[in-house]
Amino acid sequence: MQLDKVVNYHKALADTTRMRMLILLADGEHNGGELAEKLCISPATVTHHAAKLREASLINERRDKNTIYFTLNDYFVKSGSTAAVDLIYRNAAGVKEGDGDGMEDKNKRLKDSVVKNFFTSEGKLKHVPAQLKKKLIVLEELVLQLEKGRKYTERELNAFIGQFHEDYATIRREFIMHQFMFRENEIYELNPSELWAKWEVLS
Amino acid sequence: MQLDKVVNYHKALADTTRMRMLILLADGEHNGGELAEKLCISPATVTHHAAKLREASLINERRDKNTIYFTLNDYFVKSGSTAAVDLIYRNAAGVKEGDGDGMEDKNKRLKDSVVKNFFTSEGKLKHVPAQLKKKLIVLEELVLQLEKGRKYTERELNAFIGQFHEDYATIRREFIMHQFMFRENEIYELNPSELWAKWEVLS
């Protein structure tokens, strides 16, 4: 489930030692011994915390001889931070019963205008809006054209997005970041939850 | 310390029950009894979790007769999510030894151009940049003109910001959000950590 992943991210950051570990790693690569020393904890404890951070995909590891070097996984550190907010506000709106066409007029009008303004008449995306609520509308518009339940390789997904905009890499990340899709073992799939199809956008 | 506050925010979100509680509250006001029922937990447990959320300023409460109604504190829910990322990356750069003028040329140039482009020749702020790294530069520029250690009332802070831009409320929030200042009992103060004065901006 979605929720557990998000909670897990926050569990990983819900400890001073781990947070300090991440701060150290933001400065660059460090191995276990260095971390243990700088944090004044035993190597075993480093292993313990590294496991938690790894579970939440917040770090990467590389081995050189006996030594394991840790680095930050910038991408997940940053994307996780928006995930909770997205989850909270999106689900709330989705939960509203009896909708379908229940979207308020105001939102409907915003949606129409965003679609009109950010897509060309040929259906290409001009650019990704900077403002969150508009960005989410655009992403949803794209994502609606993906097949539910189908598994996409990264290459396939790139090709799909490429139809609309050349910067497929950024948009692909946004799909994940805002939980329209999820990724497992390099395979991408639509978020089966329909929630994102019926929320109210953020303030 | 800064760190503990951020960790506390994540602790608050590091539990499925609390996360579900927030999702419910995003939908609107709910009292304790309703929450207990919808979450299938006892009223006592609701109280327990509410305390944690309150500590992290994620909810507000209002009493009517016997009943206490909870609502989301949108502002803190959202601002907290950026706090960890800010902390991690900012501190990392601050830790780099032997700086002072150690900012790389590239960043120096960016900074100069941002200051030039977003401030008028009279020193007024044209508008707040949308792009994070530029926004942070602008905020820092403002904040550097505050007195270290001095306590500001909200009114005083508004007046200060008002010299530069009419939308003092938004900018005041950004100060908190990005941890240039902190607030305690309606009193604002500069973040005593000098870190923010010497970081590298986010990717």
Add this chain to the structure above:
DNA sequence: TATACAATTAGATAATTAACTAATTAGATG
């Protein structure tokens, strides 16, 4: 004042977890 209702506090229990030490594994090198 007595009664009703909602929420909190007290107190208990079970689960989780951060930390340590000691033993083990994994990899490289003389």
Add this chain to the structure above:
DNA sequence: CATCTAATTAGTTAATTATCTAATTGTATA
């Protein structure tokens, strides 16, 4: 192969915490 080094695993302990039930507090209202 013997040895060194770095990290992991095992096993323990103490602290934290999610949850419950039962008792208590706080706020109306008959």
